[in-house]
Amino acid sequence: xxxxxxxxxxxxxxxxxxxxxxxxxxxxxxxxxxxxxxxxxxxxxxxxxxxxxxxxxxxxxxxxxxxxxxxxxxxxxxxxxxxxxxxxxxxxxxxxxxxxxxxxxxxxxxxxxxxxxxxxxxxxxxxxxxxxxxxxxxxxxxxxxxxxxxxxxxxxxxxxxxxxxxxxxxxxxxxxxxxxxxxxxxxxxxxxxxxxxxxxxxxxxxxxxxxxxxx
Numbered sequence: 001x002x003x004x005x006x007x008x009x010x011x012x013x014x015x016x017x018x019x020x021x022x023x024x025x026x027x028x029x030x031x032x033x034x035x036x037x038x039x040x041x042x043x044x045x046x047x048x049x050x051x052x053x054x055x056x057x058x059x060x061x062x063x064x065x066x067x068x069x070x071x072x073x074x075x076x077x078x079x080x081x082x083x084x085x086x087x088x089x090x091x092x093x094x095x096x097x098x099x100x101x102x103x104x105x106x107x108x109x110x111x112x113x114x115x116x117x118x119x120x121x122x123x124x125x126x127x128x129x130x131x132x133x134x135x136x137x138x139x140x141x142x143x144x145x146x147x148x149x150x151x152x153x154x155x156x157x158x159x160x161x162x163x164x165x166x167x168x169x170x171x172x173x174x175x176x177x178x179x180x181x182x183x184x185x186x187x188x189x190x191x192x193x194x195x196x197x198x199x200x201x202x203x204x205x206x207x208x209x210x211x212x213x214x215x
Contacts, residue, residue, distance in 0.1 A: 002038040002039040002040070002122070003038060004036065004037065004038050004121065004122045004123065004124045004146060005036075005037070005038070006034060006035070006036050006146065006148065006191070007034070007035040007036075007057055008032055008033070008034060008191070009032070009033040009034075009035060009050075009053055009054055009057045010030060010031070010032060010033075011030070011031050011033055011048045011049040011050040011053055011054070011078075012028060012029065012030040012031070012049055012050075013028065013029065013048070013049030013050065013074070013077065014026035014027065014028050014029075015027055015028075015029055015073045015074045015077070016073070019102075029049075029074045029194070030194065031046065031048035031049060031074055031075065031193055031194055032046070032048075032191065032192065032193055032194060032195070033045070033046050033047065033048050033053075033054055033057070034046065034150055034191055035054070035057045035058060036121055036124070036126065036143065036146070037058075037061055037064075037121055037122055038061075038121075038122035039061070040061055040062065040122070041061050041062040041063075041064055041121060041122055042058045042061045042062070042063055042064065042121070043063070043064050043065050043066075043067060043119060043121045043126065044058065044063065044065070044066045044067070044082065044086075044088070045066075045067050045068075045069065045141055045150045046067075046068060046069055046075045046076075046152070046193060047066050047068070047075070047076060047077075047078040047079035047082045047083075047090075048074055048075055048076075048077065048078055048193075049074065049077060049078055050078060051078040051081035051082045051085060054078060054082050055082060055085045055086060058086055063086035063087065063088035064088065064119065064121060065088055065089050065090075065091055065119060066079055066082055066083055066086075066088050066089070066090045066091065067091050067113070067119070067126070067128070067139075067141060068090065068091060068092045068093075068096075068109070068113075068139075069138060069139055069140065069141070069150065069151075069152025069153065069154075069193060070092075070093070070096050070099070070134060070135045070137055070138040070139065070152055070153060071092060071093075071096030071097065071098070071099030071100045071102075071103075071135060071137060072099055072135065072153070073099075073102065073103045075152070075153075075193060076092070076099075076100060076103055076104075077103055079109070080104065080107075083110075089109075089110035089111055090109040090110050090111070091109060091110070091111045091112070091113045091117075092109040092112070092113060092137065093112065093113040093114075093128075093130065093136075093137030093138070093139050094112045094113075094137065095132070095135070095136035095137030096135050096136060096137030096138070097109075097137075098167075099135060099137075113128050113137075113139055114128065114130075115128060115129065115130035115139075116128065116129075123145075124143055124145050124146055125143065125144065125145065126141050126142070126143045127141065127142045127143075127144075128140075128141055129141070129142055129149075129180045129181075130176075130180075131152075131154045131173075131176035131177070131180050131181070132169070132172050132173075132176060133154065133160070133161070133163060133168065133169050133170070133171075133172035133173020133174070133175070133176045133177075134152070134153045134154055134160075134161035134162065134163060134168060134173055135153075135165075135167065135168065136167055138152055138153065138154050138161075138173075138176070139152065140152055140154055140155075140180065140181065142184060142188075144184075144185075147185070147187060147188055147189060148188065148189045148190075148191060149181060149184055149188055149189070149190050149191070149200075150191050150192075151181065151190040151191065151192045151193075152192065152193045153192070153193045153194070154173060154176060154177065154181070155177055155181055155190050155192060155198075155203060156192045156194065156195055156198070157190075157192070157195055157196050157197070157198035157202070157203070158198075158203075158206075159203075159206070159210050160173045160174065160177055160210060161173060170214060174207070174210070174211060177207070178207065181200065182200060182203075182204050182207065184200055185200070186199070186200045186201040186204065187199065187200070187201060188200045190203065
């Protein structure tokens with residue numbers, strides 16, 4: 001068995017085209033896509049913007065699944081194309097199906113993610129942690145043997161994810177971070193959906209300051 005590695009694929013694209021609250025031409029966003037695996041198999045975490053780039057990162061490895069941290073357009077808009085190219089299943093928490101439908105209309109992901117769902121990749125375990133707040137169905141994926149949590153848009157370097165929508169909750173995202181992420185070993189690396197990675201140790205001391213500021 002070869003060593004498990006984590007590859008970061010940075011993709012960019014336009015979101016919100018033709019939608020209320022966005023400029024006519026949409027907004028360009030840059031996202032992290034994470035590919036976890038060894039020389040034989042891989043799991044994709046989020047599928048943003050560029051199916052070709054994601055498929056290239058997987059290469060000729062067997063794709064065991066596409067795990068989505070939440071249903072926002074910029075995290076799912078390449079999911080169906082990637083799934084087709086890699087012959088892989090798509091997983092999303094059911095509380096975010098309403099967001100998936102904003103991008104895809106009809107049709108649903110292949111499987112619903114549940115809290116505690118486990119995935120094995122090249123001998124490493126990945127566990128889904130339901131972390132609502134940014135969206136109702138936000139999920140982080142903890143990989144204890146890799147010393148990593150894939151934190152989606154729940155936790156970034158410097159603070160929690162946005163909670164500006166009517167379906168979001170600042171109190172809820174703080175509770176999720178406090179109870180699900182800050183209980184992980186402090187040396188755990190947090191690999192978010194945008195921007196640079198951080199660690200639990202780096203972010204944990206700032207929790208009370210975030211609460212005081214309201215973000």
